[in-house]
Amino acid sequence: MKFLVCISNVPDTTTKIAFTPDNKEFNKAGVQFVINPWDEYALTRAIELKEANAGSTVTVLNVGEADTEPNIRKALAIGADDAIRVNAAPKDAFFVAEQIAAVAKEGSYDVILMGKESIDYNGFQVHGMVGELLGIPTVAPAMKLDMSGNTATLEREIEGGKEIVQVATPFVASCQQPMCEPRIPNMRGIMTARTKPLKVVPATAGAPRTEVTEFALPPKKLGVKLIDAANAGDLIKLLRNEAKVI
Amino acid sequence: MSVLVVVECDKGEVKKSSLEVATYGARLAAQLGTSATAVAVGEASDASLAKLGEQGIAKVLYDKEPRLKDFVNNAYTKLIAATAQQEDAKVIVLANSNIGAAVGSRLSIRLQASLATNVVELPKTEGGQFTVKRGAFSGKAFSDVVLTGERKIIAVKKNSIEAQHEAGKTAEVVAFAAQLSDADFADAPKQVVMQDQAGGILLPEAELVVSGGRGMKGPENWHLIEDLAKALHAATACSKPVSDVDWRPHHEHVGQTGITVSPNLYIACGISGAIQHLAGVNSSKVIVVINKDPEAPFFKAADYGIVGDVFDVLPKLTAAVKELG
Ligand SMILES: Cc1cc2nc3c(=O)[nH]c(=O)nc-3n(C[C@H](O)[C@H](O)[C@H](O)COP(=O)(O)OP(=O)(O)OC[C@H]3O[C@@H](n4cnc5c(N)ncnc54)[C@H](O)[C@@H]3O)c2cc1C
Numbered sequence: 246m247k248f249l250v251c252i253s254n255v256p257d258t259t260t261k262i263a264f265t266p267d268n269k270e271f272n273k274a275g276v277q278f279v280i281n282p283w284d285e286y287a288l289t290r291a292i293e294l295k296e297a298n299a300g301s302t303v304t305v306l307n308v309g310e311a312d313t314e315p316n317i318r319k320a321l322a323i324g325a326d327d328a329i330r331v332n333a334a335p336k337d338a339f340f341v342a343e344q345i346a347a348v349a350k351e352g353s354y355d356v357i358l359m360g361k362e363s364i365d366y367n368g369f370q371v372h373g374m375v376g377e378l379l380g381i382p383t384v385a386p387a388m389k390l391d392m393s394g395n396t397a398t399l400e401r402e403i404e405g406g407k408e409i410v411q412v413a414t415p416f417v418a419s420c421q422q423p424m425c426e427p428r429i430p431n432m433r434g435i436m437t438a439r440t441k442p443l444k445v446v447p448a449t450a451g452a453p454r455t456e457v458t459e460f461a462l463p464p465k466k467l468g469v470k471l472i473d474a475a476n477a478g479d480l481i482k483l484l485r486n487e488a489k490v491i
Numbered sequence: 492m493s494v495l496v497v498v499e500c501d502k503g504e505v506k507k508s509s510l511e512v513a514t515y516g517a518r519l520a521a522q523l524g525t526s527a528t529a530v531a532v533g534e535a536s537d538a539s540l541a542k543l544g545e546q547g548i549a550k551v552l553y554d555k556e557p558r559l560k561d562f563v564n565n566a567y568t569k570l571i572a573a574t575a576q577q578e579d580a581k582v583i584v585l586a587n588s589n590i591g592a593a594v595g596s597r598l599s600i601r602l603q604a605s606l607a608t609n610v611v612e613l614p615k616t617e618g619g620q621f622t623v624k625r626g627a628f629s630g631k632a633f634s635d636v637v638l639t640g641e642r643k644i645i646a647v648k649k650n651s652i653e654a655q656h657e658a659g660k661t662a663e664v665v666a667f668a669a670q671l672s673d674a675d676f677a678d679a680p681k682q683v684v685m686q687d688q689a690g691g692i693l694l695p696e697a698e699l700v701v702s703g704g705r706g707m708k709g710p711e712n713w714h715l716i717e718d719l720a721k722a723l724h725a726a727t728a729c730s731k732p733v734s735d736v737d738w739r740p741h742h743e744h745v746g747q748t749g750i751t752v753s754p755n756l757y758i759a760c761g762i763s764g765a766i767q768h769l770a771g772v773n774s775s776k777v778i779v780v781i782n783k784d785p786e787a788p789f790f791k792a793a794d795y796g797i798v799g800d801v802f803d804v805l806p807k808l809t810a811a812v813k814e815l816g
Binding site: 256258259262264271282283338339342364365366367368369370371372373374376377378382383384385386388401402403404405406407408409410411412421422423453454455456457458459460461462463466467469470471472473474477478479480481482483484485488490491 | 501506561562564565568587588589590592593594595596597599600601604605606607608609622625626627628629630631632633634635636637638639640677678679680681682683684685686688693695696699723734741742744747748749755756766767770773774776777779780790791792793794795796797798799800803804807808810811812814815
């Protein structure tokens with residue numbers, strides 16, 4: 246079984262968000278970048294399934310410039326076998342999906358996994374685009390993934406419950422909790438990751454279909470109105486008469 | 492040219508988030524000088540579909556193929572693409588839900604359309620440009636995005652527009668046969684399992700949410716959260732560590748790696764307000780925080796706060812709600 250896991254490089258979850266003075270770009274200064282938390286579920290589950298199915302391989306794929314390589318190495322340290330970096334700034338979801346589909350076609354992977362969405366641009370859309378570009382099923386978002394031969398059984402989250410879906414390979418799934426417990430790299434993994442292959446390939450032609458013209462921060466909160474715990478019931482009156490939400 | 496609205500239905504009724512989407516679609520159609528047609532997916536009654544007139548929808552297309560009752564990605568995509576073609580829809584509007592995201596992303600490739608998810612306002616369409624405002628960075632920012640494709644797909648964030656109810660107006664319900672083959676149902680669910688929702692209210696659709704964190708000390712104390720939620724007709728939620736240790740089920744976990752909610756009222760009880768938690772709740776209209784630590788970061792994001800012990804405060808709040816009647 247050949248697994249392809251797509252990872253994106255995102256600001257650490259504790260990052261205070263700020264933009265360049267013209268508000269056109271995210272200000273990367275002083276920001277630490279991590280593997281997108283949702284992608285860690287995809288990566289770890291692929292590695293677990295590889296360990297359970299002898300002869301399987303896990304390839305990590307990132308569409309990004311050279312500065313994403315520390316996180317690609319981290320994915321290798323967690324247990325992926327090799328990596329591909331498509332050397333391009335990820336312009337929008339279409340552009341990224343086209344790059345992933347091109348790599349997937351070339352390597353004929355059986356299972357393509359990625360996170361449900363990236364925590365920076367929150368698109369929640371690359372999975373479906375890749376599935377459609379390749380003409381294969383997508384299961385999004387998946388909370389559980391088991392493989393038996395070339396059949397996968399997945400739990401897909403629906404509002405208020407879940408669907409049990411079975412699909413044959415090849416397919417795409419976008420992953421979310423509680424699929425597995427994301428792993429952190431150990432010392433041996435970090436050492437071996439240095440020697441694992443990381444191939445850099447050029448982007449294929451692909452035109453973005455969206456363009457961000459401006460970023461903005463949400464309006465500042467006016468400040469909290471404190472209610473004395475002894476008269477906690479007064480809060481309910483305020484919620485009805487002042488905030489008018491109950 | 493028209494605006495096509497995808498409405499999701501469940502147990503015969505149009506979902507609340509789809510009433511919002513229908514309103515959005517009708518307003519957008521008026522802005523563009525055209526009309527809004529809806530295509531319904533899921534289990535719908537003709538009467539509930541006709542009521543979409545109240546949101547400003549003129550016509551609803553509905554395929555009664557029984558296998559479309561549950562979500563099937565391929566079949567839904569094909570059905571919606573066929574209705575878009577028939578109606579010559581240049582804009583398709585759907586909910587930013589699990590169905591909307593799954594179908595919208597496939598449709599964008601099939602129809603060669605631009606796609607924007609998590610959209611919070613009507614687009615700006617002056618000067619021939621089509622610009623939407625969407626949430627980004629897990630609710631910590633917004634971005635203006637120009638959709639450059641000739642066709643556009645917009646996924647509207649829940650609770651970002653209030654559904655309109657113009658009493659008495661009805662939509663025409665028209666049968667639509669998408670000519671689906673067995674192969675289109677290859678990814679049909681084998682089974683659908685509905686989880687118990689506290690008070691029967693779906694968390695992602697809820698207008699009021701009462702949420703508990705590690706400060707609740709254990710699952711045996713959750714009745715305090717549930718009592719207040721029940722009195723308010725609210726859904727219940729929790730922080731990540733609470734679901735990680737199985738005090739509460741995973742489908743109640745809100746935050747960066749959980750569900751994103753944007754209710755009118757979010758009451759956080761014994762939750763510190765870590766940035767990853769805030770990411771899932773900070774677009775709530777009003778936030779109430781109850782925490783015994785006055786330095787808890789959540790107070791900075793709150794509109795109302797009580798510095799106090801949840802075990803003392805929660806019963807008082809429940810009693811006060813009951814007094815209101
Ligand atoms: C990559 C990543 C993703 C994450 N995603 C999420 C996510 O999606 N959602 C999420 O919630 N977290 C997430 N987290 C975890 C997050 O960082 C915090 O650890 C978590 O939100 C803390 O939960 P808590 O506030 O319930 O617990 P704690 O941090 O333990 O806080 C408990 C609070 O309860 C108060 N308290 C205690 N006793 C009482 C009492 N009797 N009365 C009143 N108050 C009391 C305390 O003062 C404290 O503020 C994520 C972390 C990482 C690294």
